[in-house]
Amino acid sequence: MHVENLSQNRSFGGWHKQYKHQSASLNCEMRFAIFLPPQTARGEKVPVMYWLSGLTCSDENFMQKAGAQRVAAELGIAIVAPDTSPRGDAVADEAERYDLGKGAGFYVNATQEPWSQHYRMYDYVVNELPALVEELFPVTDQRVISGHSMGGHGALTIALKNPNRYRSVSAFSPICNPVNCQWGQDAFRAYLGEDQAAWQQHDASVLMQQATEAQYLPTLVDQGEGDDFLNSQLRPETLQAAAKASTYPLELRRHEGYDHSYYFIASFIESHLRFHAQNLGLLSSI
């Protein structure tokens, strides 16, 4: 597998690096970022946290704004941030919309034209990118996954559908029930067509309600009470009800006054990293 290094910055004793590569899943050139903690320079292999960003984002938002590297460096966790959709002139788009097309891949495999040519972010995140990362970088196959908003939806649904591939999952302000909100309905109708059964396969609340014990993963969700999208798009109460119905191990925390921005993520990313570190066996139990 060939990747080209685009940039590198020393960060908390480790390295932040951006790469581009030709993605087979997405049929286009893709960029991703990786934070390699200082343990890797000493010959250690470290586990990986995959971070899925929200609408309009690229690989850069989390790496620049979340302040995650400090704790990842301390704990010895690599962070991989993919882009949020396929990219390039050949890729279908809705240029006037921020919530469909480029920057809005929704972590599904599109089945509908014209999207199905490139919009296969589910395969990319679940299979192609981890295979590439585990071949090229000093990391183990121990993975955790997290994300924000659309990326929180991605992290939760991918973990629920692939519980054996991850040790734990977390999310900030996830779209918890996309089949019942505008963002999710518009994206699923475009990418997956009118078949509601296909939509439900990418809805965290539906999947969590159906989950059996074999699918349980430690799950942490943070939601700001001052989030402008809380009631219209995110609806964590639906996820909570689903977890209750299936006795799924969800910890949902609500935070007064916090909004949908990276100021919220930065405020609580440390506790997500420590949660994942514990599930990766990097910390002794509390």
Place this chain on the structure above:
Amino acid sequence: MHVENLSQNRSFGGWHKQYKHQSASLNCEMRFAIFLPPQTARGEKVPVMYWLSGLTCSDENFMQKAGAQRVAAELGIAIVAPDTSPRGDAVADEAERYDLGKGAGFYVNATQEPWSQHYRMYDYVVNELPALVEELFPVTDQRVISGHSMGGHGALTIALKNPNRYRSVSAFSPICNPVNCQWGQDAFRAYLGEDQAAWQQHDASVLMQQATEAQYLPTLVDQGEGDDFLNSQLRPETLQAAAKASTYPLELRRHEGYDHSYYFIASFIESHLRFHAQNLGLLSSI
């Protein structure tokens, strides 16, 4: 004094807020950002760190990328980030240049047309903005100052010229000797004219070499060895020689591999905040 609140985000138990106001010094509308740590919500007044950003930046870069709020919240320090130049359609600019005009005020009072109409960032940072902040927000008149690159130049020169207004000063990758580098020479020629004596009044190395004991302030400078501008524009060795000549209390640290980006700042901002906290009397001596 009238200010208008533009945005607010909860951050580490405190608040990040942006304001705009009509600046008398700059003769235009200006935006600034403030981080108010959680102590202020409990009725405490806290000291302020002024952060001066580098070329092309606004009030947003540091607040979004440096990850300073965590430690500022712990220590009880407010952070104020002004913009880097006057703004607006009426303000002179060199649109094709990033290092002159808007985004490049260099923290001086311009004496040359057309710049002298608005480019008075020195007065704004030293006098107008602190007066406004200390009137409107729950802060004391205990101040420290820091900055990056052009803003490191600003922090060092402003502290050297006003040692009684600050408890300590720090800088990341400052332009240490602007009278001898392209960025500084171009800016000083435009804003201050051909009079080299005027230039020297805004050169940290010149001022530090001339400093007497009454002007000494605890001073911390961090410089990355992988910084592309190290030898062409920054020249910390000049500052170090100046400090040696006047026995000025400069601590200059060099960091292998780190570049000019906010990844460098984020990696070391905690130690700058703790340095300032100690000089503000917020920590017991070590």
